[in-house]
Amino acid sequence: MCELCCGSHVVPVRIGAIIEFYDCPNCGPMPEEKFQKMMDELEKKIKEAEKKFYAEVR
Ligand SMILES: [Zn+2]
Known part of the structure; x- marks a missing residue:
C-alpha cells in the first residue's frame, strides 16, 4: 500500500x-467510483450518528 x-x-x-x-x-x-463510494459511506456514518444522537436526546 x-x-x-x-x-x-x-x-x-x-x-x-x-x-x-x-x-x-x-x-x-x-x-x-471510489470517491462516490467514500461519500456514500460518509453519508451513512452521518445518518447513523444522527440516529444515535436523537436516541440519546429523547
Ligand atoms: Zn498514494
Whole structure:
C-alpha cells in the first residue's frame, strides 16, 4: 500500500493551522467510483450518528 496516502489517493498537507488535501503524487487522483463510494459511506456514518444522537436526546 502507498505510504503517502495509505491507499486513499488523498494526502493531507498541513499549512499552519489549515490542513489541505491533495491528490497523491504516487497514486494519482481518486477514481470517481471510489470517491462516490467514500461519500456514500460518509453519508451513512452521518445518518447513523444522527440516529444515535436523537436516541440519546429523547
Ligand atoms: Zn498514494
